[in-house]
Amino acid sequence: MNSFWQKLPKPFLALAPMKDVTDAAYRRLIAQVGKPDIMWSEFVSADGLYHTREIKKIPDSENPLMRDLQFAQIERPIVAQLFSSKPSMMAYASELVARLGFDGIDINMGCPDRSVEKQGAGAALIKEPELAVALIKAAKEGVSHTQHSIPVSVKTRTGYTKETLNEWIPTLLSAEPAALTIHLRTRKELSDVPAHWELVESIVKLRDSINPNTLVLGNGDVQCATDALQKAKETGADGIMIGEAVFGNPWVFLGRIRNETPPQERLAALIALAYYFEELTPQKHFQILKKHIKAFVCGFDGATELRAKLMKATNATQLAHIASENTISVCHI
Ligand SMILES: Cc1cc2nc3c(=O)[nH]c(=O)nc-3n(C[C@H](O)[C@H](O)[C@H](O)COP(=O)(O)O)c2cc1C
Known part of the structure; x- marks a missing residue:
């Protein structure tokens, strides 16, 4: 065939x-x-x-x-x-x-x-x-x-x-x-x-x-x-x-290794993912996204603190809000 x-x-x-x-x-x-x-x-x-x-x-x-x-x-x-x-x-x-x-x-x-x-x-x-x-x-x-x-x-x-x-x-x-x-x-x-x-x-x-x-x-x-x-x-x-x-x-698949992408770009992708998650998989609990938060927010200065804050989010809007409030520290790395 x-x-x-x-x-x-x-x-x-x-x-x-x-x-x-x-x-x-x-x-x-x-x-x-x-x-x-x-x-x-x-x-x-x-x-x-x-x-x-x-x-x-x-x-x-x-x-x-x-x-x-x-x-x-x-x-x-x-x-x-x-x-x-x-x-x-x-x-x-x-x-x-x-x-x-x-x-x-x-x-x-x-x-x-x-x-x-x-x-x-x-x-x-x-x-x-x-x-x-x-x-x-x-x-x-x-x-x-x-x-x-x-x-x-x-x-x-x-x-x-x-x-x-x-x-x-x-x-x-x-x-x-x-x-x-x-x-x-x-x-x-x-x-x-x-x-x-x-x-x-x-x-x-x-x-x-x-x-x-x-x-x-x-x-x-x-x-x-x-x-x-x-x-x-x-x-x-x-x-x-x-x-x-x-x-x-x-x-x-573009050839990038983990943590090679700048933190700002990673955060933007994580937020986009959270919105897709809400839109496309409403049957799934937001908790499932936490493994993505761990994986996206690591390997840069301030990552541990930022991750702890992001983990408290219970929906995409909260996640985006926490990220934007903490953007400055990430920007200056
Ligand atoms: C969280 C998780 C979920 C998985 N779910 C599936 C699945 O639904 N179907 C499947 O064939 N393999 C599943 N696998 C196995 C992976 O497709 C893959 O065979 C395995 O992780 C080894 O490849 P890797 O070293 O590139 O991760 C899963 C693996 C992980 C870590």
Whole structure:
């Protein structure tokens, strides 16, 4: 299938899905200040979408969980990430996502969160290869009920308790996903060890021999665009996904490293983010923004004091007010 994946530059840079971080508000900001080649939504529970609709007896359009599936044109190409262990739920949610106009669907097969794994989803699927393949097929089938033939990809890890790429990657490739993103650690390793970038070359070789059409993205510990491009060159990955390095640094895809952006510009971006947050994610508590305040306001003289004041804000207007009252000290740094 000829999709947006084939039109991406090589190597390409991707924004990682991060629950309560890369939501509609932060993606809007990133798209405006320094867009990557492709973006992911936060992950959304396919079962949650279905059951909320059934319990409340409402049409999909009134489902409150659909708020996590909103996006703007400037974010394109954008992929919606889903999780489930039930093919019927995956088919339902994939059809929904295709109808919403997303450019692609990604299935999460790497999340180590207990609540996700308890459902048999996320990283638990690494232990259930047949089910993993069935989920990819179900997503494709769901999409086929619409006129939007969008591609299906997978994000996973190198194995569960140990690295099992030689079995796991061919299994996934047998279902012909458009792309595979590999977070270069096992489930057991969580994020406690450095990502195993040395494994990418062998993943690319497996891909070349089994299904050359599937794109390979590497993920883990990438600090900036320069680092990403270097890693792509060294390993042969088609694309590189960046996650935590976007905390406080929506300019990461422009090549800026954290704290390189002047404090004034960072504050302005934080305030813009707070307003987007209120406008686009009214279902989320303002408390969620605090991790952004910590990440944006650090590494300059006076940052600790200013951060403590900003943390007291309970809405975007208050945040802007506190920032403007303290602008002079920041200006003179
Ligand atoms: C706060 C947070 C939320 C995350 N949420 C998701 C998610 O919704 N879906 C997913 O596939 N991975 C999720 N991840 C994992 C990241 O996408 C990425 O694989 C991981 O952080 C490693 O990449 P990095 O070193 O560039 O951050 C999350 C990570 C963090 C830190």
